[in-house]
Amino acid sequence: KAGVTQTPRYLIKTRGQQVTLSCSPISGHRSVSWYQQTPGQGLQFLFEYFSETQRNKGNFPGRFSGRQFSNSRSEMNVSTLELGDSALYLCASTPGTSNTEAFFGQGTRLTVV
Amino acid sequence: AQSVTQLDSQVPVFEEAPVELRCNYSSSVSVYLFWYVQYPNQGLQLLLKYLSGSTLVESINGFEAEFNKSQTSFHLRKPSVHISDTAEYFCAVSDNNAGNMLTFGGGTRLMVKP
Numbered sequence: 001k002a003g004v005t006q007t008p009r010y011l012i013k014t015r016g017q018q019v020t021l022s023c024s025p026i027s028g029h030r031s032v033s034w035y036q037q038t039p040g041q042g043l044q045f046l047f048e049y050f051s052e053t054q055r056n057k058g059n060f061p062g063r064f065s066g067r068q069f070s071n072s073r074s075e076m077n078v079s080t081l082e083l084g085d086s087a088l089y090l091c092a093s094t095p096g097t098s099n100t101e102a103f104f105g106q107g108t109r110l111t112v113v
Numbered sequence: 114a115q116s117v118t119q120l121d122s123q124v125p126v127f128e129e130a131p132v133e134l135r136c137n138y139s140s141s142v143s144v145y146l147f148w149y150v151q152y153p154n155q156g157l158q159l160l161l162k163y164l165s166g167s168t169l170v171e172s173i174n175g176f177e178a179e180f181n182k183s184q185t186s187f188h189l190r191k192p193s194v195h196i197s198d199t200a201e202y203f204c205a206v207s208d209n210n211a212g213n214m215l216t217f218g219g220g221t222r223l224m225v226k227p
Contacts, residue, residue, distance in 0.1 A: 003216035004156075031213050043203065056212045086222035090156055094213045102213060
């Protein structure tokens with residue numbers, strides 16, 4: 001069974017640009033969550049999508065958005081990039097039942113210059 | 114609101130020595146607890162989890178953790194560490210009201226020395 005796939009692995013963007021990151025969950029999993037990891041703030045929850053609906057949202061500005069498609073693949077978008085958005089963005093895939101094991105992808109390393 | 118505190122940001126230890134990584138949580142409802150491990154430039158891998166039942170949970174690679182409700186702790190232990198255990202370890206909590214949202218501690222870097 002294939003794991004969670006995140007693309008791209010690395011990105012370099014300029015301040016003010018926007019970026020889209022992609023996550024393909026494990027086959028059959030219906031929930032996708034996104035996390036931001038930085039040295040200063042650690043791992044912070046961005047949002048969770050389940051059956052194409054946002055089910056939970058963390059404390060991030062509206063520049064951070066996401067969506068989920070009917071095949072459970074998810075994208076997150078960050079608009080008007082700031083230097084502080086440089087981070088490892090991790091996607092987690094879960095079958096859908098709350099509190100079960102979350103499987104993480106390898107992440108997308110975003111650098112904003 | 115939930116919170117997780119990992120008391121040690123770094124733990125150096127010699128190979129074959131025992132180790133304990135501490136984790137305390139705060140929550141007003143029943144919780145589910147997890148330990149994840151992260152190797153350099155990798156995502157997170159689940160080490161072990163407590164959902165219900167026995168308060169002592171074990172992983173296949175020799176780690177164990179004990180859920181202590183009265184002390185709101187979920188410390189991770191291993192009786193004898195190996196060089197390959199060098200990594201960052203994250204404690205996380207979830208509950209029935211949070212969907213699949215995980216709240217993570219700040220992480221503990223385990224450094225195993227030969």
